[in-house]
Amino acid sequence: MDILNLLNNLEKVDQELYERLSPRRKVMKDFFTVGKKLSLAALPLALGSMLQKAYGQTSSNTAVMDSLNFLLALEYMEFHLYNNALTVTPALIPAGDKAAITAIRDQELAHVNLWIQTIQSLNGKARAIMPYEAFDYTKINPNINTTYATFLRTAMVIEDLGVRAYKGQLIPLMEHNTVLAAAARVHSLEARHSAQIRQMLNKLQIATLKLLRPWPGQRRADNGDLVKDNFNDSTIGTMAPVYDKDSTVANNELRTIQAGISLIGINGKTEITVATAAESFDEYLLTVSAKKAANDLFIRAGYKLI
Structure with a gap:
């Protein structure tokens, strides 16, 4: 295991990594000081134990x-x-x-x-x-x-x-x-x-x-017209599963209700139409x-x- 590389990669996506490992940011200095007393083979096990505590996760x-x-x-x-x-x-x-x-x-x-x-x-x-x-x-x-x-x-x-x-x-x-x-x-x-x-x-x-556009949304023809109920930005039918609703839950990309609140015309904003409301959230x-x-x-x- 490349310990330094692992920590560098984790830090890129978890800015609080070091705080999770210890209240002090010098924790890794302490860790590698201890590491001098351990064999190289034991270092991954020691780090793994620390990460399990930080991540609350076991195998x-x-x-x-x-x-x-x-x-x-x-x-x-x-x-x-x-x-x-x-x-x-x-x-x-x-x-x-x-x-x-x-x-x-x-x-x-x-x-x-x-x-x-x-x-x-x-x-x-x-x-x-x-x-x-x-x-x-x-x-x-x-x-x-x-x-x-x-x-x-x-x-x-x-x-x-x-x-x-x-x-x-x-x-x-x-x-x-x-x-x-x-x-x-x-x-x-x-x-x-x-x-x-x-x-x-x-x-x-x-x-x-x-x-x-920079985000998935209801398809628009080259003349600007909305293509009804079509969110397949690839324009290729076989790619539809990437954009279609999840068949197991009602979370398709045409949803206009989030957290029980209808987004259409919310707060009197009439410009928030079905298409605008639907593409405000990406569905999983x-x-x-x-x-x-x-x-x-x-x-x-x-x-x-x-």
Whole structure:
């Protein structure tokens, strides 16, 4: 275990990490001072014990481990998409967009490492490494490695799926405050990835996507008209599971009532219409629906999530 790397990754998504470990921020100095008296083999066990206390988590909670391993699979899927484009087909990405794509790729890799190390530190078993070949990125269009617009459209759908899936995983993590906080912070970063990709895609002004916005919302035709009851921003029917309602709960993207309060025309604001109210909140996908969408759309046989 790379202890320093683990702590660096945890600190990126949990700014209160050190306070959780000790009332004093010098706790890690103390830890490594003690570490001089321990064998290197004992250090991971000692740190794991500290993290279990900080995170209130032990390996007996399989629901948490299953959730973290699912998030790990999503991060592999995202990382390989960007890494392949940057390393195998670098000419695909315009020079002006390369820095943003590189930053997103590096953040996805940090998330991969974060979840692996967190799972291991909590005495869990991280899923086997998922290589690029585990994923099928051709469902939107086979020319993903030759056409930049296809690459961005694929990235958008995968990021949108990740955002909804992450939000759904906050439910099984609800009683594990620090893991929950880390997942929520990664979720917010994934949402920013989605917004960035959407803005880059909008610049291309592709037919049927000219009015694409930084967030998922009710589809608008190129003339600005709303496309009734359609939130599928990919405009591709087979990608609908990423945007449709979760079939197991009434949390579809057409919801206009939050916490029992109707948002339509709230406080007399008549400009808050059904479409505006519905897209004010992103709805989650529960594990079953999110895994099915990932399996059916992007994961190859032999690597399917269970």
